[in-house]
Amino acid sequence: MARDSILGYAVLGLLHQEERSGYDLRKIFANTPMGTFSDSPGAIYPALRRLEEQGFVRGQLQASSGRRRRVFRPTASGKRAFRTWQTKAITADDIMHRVDDLMLRFAFMDETASPAQAVRFLRDLARGLRRHMPSLRQFLQANARRMPLSGRLALEKGVRDYEELLRWSRRALAKYTKKKGGRRT
Amino acid sequence: MARDSILGYAVLGLLHQEERSGYDLRKIFANTPMGTFSDSPGAIYPALRRLEEQGFVRGQLQASSGRRRRVFRPTASGKRAFRTWQTKAITADDIMHRVDDLMLRFAFMDETASPAQAVRFLRDLARGLRRHMPSLRQFLQANARRMPLSGRLALEKGVRDYEELLRWSRRALAKYTKKKGGRRT
DNA sequence: GCTAACATGTAATCCGTTACATGATTAT
């Protein structure tokens, strides 16, 4: 529950979809756009062990013949911990420093929480972004003039990324509210 | 030169602008959009020590009265190391896993390399992105259908981010080639 | 006199990287 790595949550989320082995997870991290995470055995297997020690996943040996293979599933407690992490309030700090975590939290929303929670998340995100952006724009306006071109362009890109994220959250919200009538939080 | 943290490079880049103390750096990381980096003393001071041990920066005590304050400057060797890191070829792995590093490398380009290097970097980046995106789009097309809405939206955001980066690199390139005639690599 | 800001550090701990190690099965 407490001080977990994002990798741990990524793993826990993936295990909600279907039971998987460490090797399965490695392949996912190696071959898909989820590959922002490490596919190295030195990251995955210790992460699985930690999750198991915390009681968030349970591993089970498959096929006693030859090739041993342990597949993992989340426990009830693991599901609870994931959902708690995923649906907790979005802080200013999340927006400034952990946008990637936010996207991971959202990516699994329909599977491990609910469309209603997805809507709540998107509204929360949009609100956080609207609060954050004025100070960013202000910094840009105050400093852009005396910055060299490369620095200015990099900074503008940073601001633009947040604007894009806000636009994305609005489009996403529209898809949820149009498609389904689901409104209860 | 070898196995350095991004924080180390961020620090080294900032020290190129003017001499700064650990505390100065902390303030920058705490109060500006460079704040993706840690402003904790437990990150900054060890990073400065490592840079000093590598001979990349030199610290000097200021104002012997009361409040001690050490300001750091990059050495010739530190400047070389930074420039090498900054201008090295962009790999597929950089594009898949280290986009933030790429932006940091670019942000200091005018100050620590040259506009010509900036142009070279942007062209290299655009080429890398054009190569990378087909497989991303392909994955999206192949999987989007059977993904839940939240997952699909997150994935689309990922693809869109790369498209935005490509657009940004082209706009940035245009600003370099329009503004100055600087063409030699 | 007290608080906030200035200023620099260390220690415990955790996690990821890199490299190493081992062995089974499938395809050529």
Place this chain on the structure above:
DNA sequence: ATAATCATGTAACGGATTACATGTTAGC
């Protein structure tokens, strides 16, 4: 047979987080 892939781990190391520790100076 032998290479590739399946499959799981460990050990050394490095760097970041968190919390602690210490002392100075300026402003109210």
